[in-house]
Amino acid sequence: MTKLRGNPWAILTVLSIGFFMTLLDLTIVNIAIPDMVEHLDASLDQILWITNAYTLALAVLLITAGRMGDLTGKKNLFVYGVALFTLASLACGLAQDPSQLITFRAIQGVGAAMLLPQTLSLIIDVFPHEKRGVALGIWGIVAGVSGAAGPAVGGVLVTKIDWRWIFFVNIPLGVLAVVGALLFIPNADRSVKHRFDxxxxxxxxxxxxxxxxxxxxxxxxxxxxxxxxxxxxxxxxxxxxxxxxxxQQDNEPLVPFSLFKDRNFTIMNFVGIAISFGIVGLFLPITVYLQSVLGYSAMKSGIVLLPLSVGTFVMAGPAGVLSEKLGGKYILMTGLVLYGGGLLWVMSVADVGESWTGVVAPLFVMGMGAGCTFTPMATEVMRNVPPKLTGAASGVNNALRQVGSVLAGAVVGAVLQGQLASSLKDQAAQRAGAVPADYRDGFVKSFDSAGKHLEVAGNTSGMKLPSSVPADVAHRIQDTGAAVFGHGFIDAMHPTLLVSVVVMFLGAASCLLVKKPSGASANPHGLPLSADELAAAEAADAAPARG
Structure with a gap:
């Protein structure tokens, strides 16, 4: 067994590029929703599948891909994953209908699943233990900033070029990551036989x-x-x-149940799911609100969301340091409360005709909350895991977080659809009096299926008005339709955000059950072990039996 050699900081840079791409694509798509609805004639359920197909493929393949890295080589699987992700991004950008885009997004998720587990594992292998905490801190900052930066980057691309460039932007990054991996990441001689479940x-x-x-x-x-x-x-x-x-517990199962005997591991996995609900639960409603209710361009919407990234960047580093001094339990609780409180703040200020300035402060607070979660959660989830199970624990934790994203997207989308279908009908009935009598029935009926299709592009009632309709009447109908959509969406947005608020506060409350370290820890530094350290630990475990 040979330890990986090479410049660890160059390797970390290459891995961070690949890591950045995969997490950026979890959120960058949201900012392009109105444009995709318009240009691909996509319904809301299709839009939800465009966002969830990626996360679904990523979630179900993470553990398997982690074990494939042990069999075929982590460098190889990282390169293959980046290459597949990059080619799928090109195909997504060239898609001509929602079905094609959903298919290629799923393939993107496969590529992301291949490369993502290798990033953490390779960092562990190339960095000595005393520098591993700093490297993982940088890894955590990349995790926080990449997801939060998605709307800002996507907004600029959608407004200045075209929505397809939210996918094309991955191509130069992917090429850079592949070339960098071939140049800087060495091959390892390690080959551990694992059984595929x-x-x-x-x-x-x-x-x-x-x-x-x-x-x-x-x-x-x-x-x-x-x-x-x-x-x-x-x-x-x-x-x-x-x-x-x-x-299968004695035969290398997909999920070792023994991991969940550790209370902290179980709680941290729930916290990871809660964080996924908070992130996913914000981006879909807030994107539609900024663009379709307030009428902002994709670029302006992305800029409005930028405080989220700034808050994450500001807090990610200090949170890692503070978690070592005060305990990750309390930093995590603070982060979850800040994020959930920020969501409540957004709910209180979001309304038709409001200014973007109202959401800047709560978004920054939410970013600070997000920055308090990544590194402390990674530390706490691994703290009591036996060395021989750190690889499996990391895979299960990453997989469950992505499962949380899938479920969050599905639940939030279902709540938004249900609430919007009801609120649009109610608003149409209330405001129909502003429409001339001859057109009222058609106006109200035009909203019967609007909640299912979320006609965010036009902000009108969706009625096909004949050319004989006088211009002033047509304008009145369109203005009333825009009012129906705006107020109806706000009515639906509040309970949708409340779902994420409740989950975030439940996550914060669950942190109270986290046990403080007492006595000798199975993993005293709370960090995964390298290949050589893991082998040494396993040899030490076996030594008494040989004696």
């Missing part, structure tokens, strides 16, 4: 797909029998998965 991967993937499909498509199909059948089937398949995993 293929049935586990299939069962977990099917369960998650069935649940996500039901939540995303439920409103479209009026929550009929097929939707509830899909939810029930998801529960059955998940139960089969748990039963199968229980029988």
């Amino acid at each position: 293929i049935p586990g991967v299939i069962l977990s993937s099917v369960a998650l797909f069935l649940l996500s499909f039901a939540l995303i498509e439920g409103q479209k199909y009026d929550w009929n029998g097929w939707i509830w059948t899909s939810i029930a089937a998801s529960a059955v398949v998940f139960a089969v998965f748990l039963g199968y995993q229980r029988g």
Whole structure:
């Protein structure tokens, strides 16, 4: 077994480029939603699949990809993953309809799943233990800033060039990452034989797909029998998965149950899911609010969201230092409360006709909250994990966070669809008096399916007015339609954001159950071990038996 050699900081830079791309694509798509709706004629459920297909593929393949890295080489899988991600980004940019874009987004997710686990694992292998904390801190900053920067970067690209460039921007980054990996990341001689839990991967993937499909498509199909059948089937398949995993615990399972015997590990995984709800729960509603209710361009919307990135960048470094002195438990609680409080603040100031200045301060507070979560969570989740399980623990933690993103997208989307369908009908009925009597029935009926399709591009009632309609009447109908959409969306936005607020506060409350370190820790530095350190730990475990 040979330790990786090479310039660790050059390797960290290359890995950060690949890491940055994958997380940027979790949020950059949201800013282009109105343009994609207009140019691809996409419905809201299709838009949700464009965002969730990527996260779904990423979530279900993370653990498998981590083990593939041990078999085929971490460098190789990183390069293959970046290459696939880059080619899929090109295909996404060239897509001609929603179905094509959904397909290529899923392929993007496969590439992201291949490269993402290798970034953390390679950092552990190339950095000595005394410098590993600094490297992981930088890794955490990249994680926070990349996701938060998505709307700002996407806004500039959509406004100045075209929405397709939110995907094309990955091409030069991908080429740079591949070339850098080939030049700077050395090959390792390590080859650890791992068993692939293929049935586990299939069962977990099917369960998650069935649940996500039901939540995303439920409103479209009026929550009929097929939707509830899909939810029930998801529960059955998940139960089969748990039963199968229980029988595989001595045979390198996909999910080692022993990890969840540690209370801190279990709580930190819930916290990771809560953070996913907060991030996903903000971006979809706030993007539509800024562009379709306040009428801002994609670029201006991205700039308005920039305080989120600034707050994250400002707090990510100090949060890592403070968590070492005060304990990650309290820093995490602070971060979750700040983020949830910021969401409540957004709810209180968001309204039709309001200025962008009202959301700047709460977004900055939310960014500070996000910055308080990444490094402390990574430290706490690994603190008590035995050395021989750090790899599996890292894979499970990353996978569950992405599962949280999938579920968050599905739940938030389902709530938004349901609330919007109801609020638009109510607003149309209330405001129909402003429309001439001959057009009122048609005006109200035009909103019957608007919640399912989220006609964000035009802010009108969606009525096809004949050319014979007088211009002043047409303008009155359009103005009333815009008012219906604006007020209806605000009515739907509040309960949608409240879902994420509740989950964030539950995450903060759960941190109270985190145990303080006492006595000798299984992993005293709270950091994963390198290949050589892991081998030494396993050898030490085996020594008494040989004696």
